[in-house]
Amino acid sequence: MPATRSTTNNTDGLAFEAVAVTLEVSKGVQKTIVRDARGSVGKHGLLAILGPSGAGKTTLLAALARERPCDAGSKIWRPAGGANFLPQDDRLLPFLTVRETLRFAAELRWDGVDERWDTSAKRAERAESVLETLGLSEVGDTRVGSALKRGVSGGERRRTALGVELVLIPSLLLADEPTSGLDSTAALQLAILLREAEATVVASVHQPGARVFQQFTDVVVLAPGGGTAYAGPADSAASTCASLCKVKVPPLTSAAEVLLDLVDDPATRSILVSQSAPATTRVSHDEDEPQLSTRSRFRPLLTRAWLNNARAPAATVAAVGRSVTMALLVGALYSGSRGTSTQTAVSDRTGALFFVLVNQAFSAMASLRVFIEERSVFEHERRRRAYSTRDYFLAKSLAELPIQGAVALLFAGMAYAMVGLRASLYSFGGHCVVLALATLVAESLVIWVGAGASDARTAVVICPVVLSTSLLFGGLFVSLASLPRFLAPLQYLSLFRYGFAGLLKLEFQHADAVFDCSSEDKELLAQRVIDAGAPAKLLGRLVKSLPCPTPDGETHVKRVLGDDAASRSILMDAGALFALLVAFRVLALRALERRTASAVVVAKAKKA
Incomplete structure (x- = not known):
């Protein structure tokens, strides 16, 4: 049935006039999307914003919802109380x-x-x-x-x-094309719900059907290129506009079709824009942006994040499957070193430790897609002042920690046993702790990129670059002592620098880590000396006189890491990883806060 609520002289509704919005459509190029928009709706009324594509319906709605800044001179009177936005x-x-x-x-x-x-x-x-x-x-x-x-x-x-x-x-609800994508029955049901809502409602609608149009109490028709063609009661909108343009309403034509046809025709459009009277209704003064209460929302946010993560079986199964598959692969590649103390076993175990660390670091990119998907929900709720960014970030981090930790420990345990690394509870426990910390640091780095990137595509491009840079400055491919002075500080931000050092020390830096040295090993070392320029006739003498290439674990650690890193305690390596974990999480939190703070700054700038 048609809406019948009166909107005249109602002081608890919404009114706006002379609203203009200019946006930067490309670098250095600005365009006025909305010009001289005006209209009003009374308490608990339903105002529909109509207009052809490109007329600025969504932009105007976003301006009314404080999602977009208005130009100077724009006037908007909102009802006291909260305002929500339905995207x-x-x-x-x-x-x-x-x-x-x-x-x-x-x-x-x-x-x-x-x-x-x-x-x-x-x-x-x-x-x-x-x-x-x-x-x-x-x-x-x-x-x-x-x-x-x-x-x-x-x-x-x-x-x-x-x-x-x-x-x-809420006192005010602004809905952006709420019936878009719905069939006629679902669209009508939603329009009735909006009409009967205990709030003043403003909705942008593209092409409402006749029954949907009957639910509107008021209508604003925007003209292409700027201006308001009509602003007033919905039940008389079609007849009023047709009368002004001196045209007859065709039979079996809905009111929305009449309005859109008239505003599409340049001749009738100019008549409507020139004769459309400014809105005269005034409402209570515009309220400041609602402030977030000091009540913490951490507990419900934590519960919600945990439920949403725990009920994502595909993501969990994929993470577990990836860990099991990679553990089986590393075990198959390096299982030959199990139970042996040869020079080849030293090389194999070192390669296995490096592979384990790199696999865990780059597997963190799997969480990027989930974070980007949830970011839109967070940004929408944060703009409505539903909760603080800090509460959300802490809740999300804690909710994901059990699953991330369990998957990391599953991979660490399987790979450790299958490769046959050092049979020591201390070494195994330390290995799991260091690997779990490195995984969480990589996760934090990925979240930081996801929080700062403009969209998912940009984040997917940046993440491998950031992780590869961290790998490059880990000291595995280039001597850290030879780095240029302006690049040297980057080594201290590398999770691989501390992660690989910790894993290597836990495996080899022990008094009983002594390795066998066969004649083949010495021949290989002697051949390297010959290849470096020594006379070939000295090969036999070199084989007898040269020491074992890697006699013990301490020597191996110093050769791979250097004296400074080798002398650093494992606790310091773990502490450095923890510091990076905290630092990257704080940077991610700041990036999220900047994203949401920008909307507040825009709203305040508009008021100023």
Whole structure:
């Protein structure tokens, strides 16, 4: 049925006039996307923003939601209280159920002040009420899913996203094309929900059907190139515009079609833009950006992150499968050194330690895709002041730690046993600790890149470069003493520098690490001396006089790492890895804070 709520002289709604938005479309090139937009809607009204493609509907909505800065002279009066924004793409965690999604939204979005929701029981009851109102009770325990993960239907997912924004009854809801991608029945159901919401609603709509249009209380029609063709009640919009343009409304034509046809025609468009009267409704003064309460959201964030991670079987199975496969591979390649103390065994075990470390470091890139996917959910909720960046980051880090640690220990244990590394509880425990720390440092480095990169493609390109640079400055391929002075500091940021040193010392730096030296080993060393320029006739004498190439573990460690690194304690190597872990996590946190702070700075700059 048509919406009938009056919007005239209602002081609890939304009004805007002379709104203009200019964006930088390319480097040094700016374009005014929205010009002289105006309109109003009363308390609990439903305002639809219509217009052809490119007219600036989404840009105007983003400006009203403080997602985009307005030009000087723009005037917007918002109702007092919170304002939520429903983006066009559903930003939901796929492995949570519909019921859990709404309950977590209620927990995270309570400001700690509103007495209506001051207990967990009240918030849970409100979430259940919204679940029933949205017609989602039957799928309440079904996972939300996504485009790649099976879950509820598209319409049900869209209603879930709407429920997240409405769960604690905001004063204002701005929805970007909420009916996009839905069939006519689902679109009508969603429009009715928006009309009946306990909030003032503004929605950009592309081509609403006749029944959907009947749910609107007010309409703003934007003209291509700027200007407002119509701003007023929805029920008289088509007749008013047709009368101004002196045209007849064709039979069986919806009001939306009439409005869009008139604004598409240059002749009628100019008439409508020139005769469209400025909005006269005024509402309460524009409120400052809502401030985040001091109430910590760490506990619900931790629970939510843990559930979402634990219910991702494909990612867990892939991580376990990768670890088992690589452990079997390294075991097959280096198992010949098991139980032996020959010169070849020394070389094989050193190669195995290097392979184990590199495999764990580069396997951290698997978490990049998951982080990028979840980043959009975080950014959307953070802009709504749902929680602090620090609470989110700490919760996510702790929720992922058990799975990451378990997978790292699985690989370390299997590879250690299959290669036949030193049979010592101390060496095995230290090996696992160093490898787990190196894995977490690599994970932190990847998250830092993911937090700072503009999109997933950029992050995927940058991550291998960053890890390869860390590998290059680890001292395995180039002498650290020969580095140019301006590059030398980079060695102290290399996880491989400390990780490989720790693993090597744990395996070889022991008093009982003494190695056999056969005549073949001495012949090989003598041949290297001959190849370096010594007379060939000295080969036999060299074989008898030359010492064993690697007589003991201490000599081997010094030869591979150098005297300085060899003299550094294993505890210092582990401590350096821990320091890098903390440093990269802090940098990732700062990168996330900068991303969300930019929106706040824009909003404050607009007010100034």
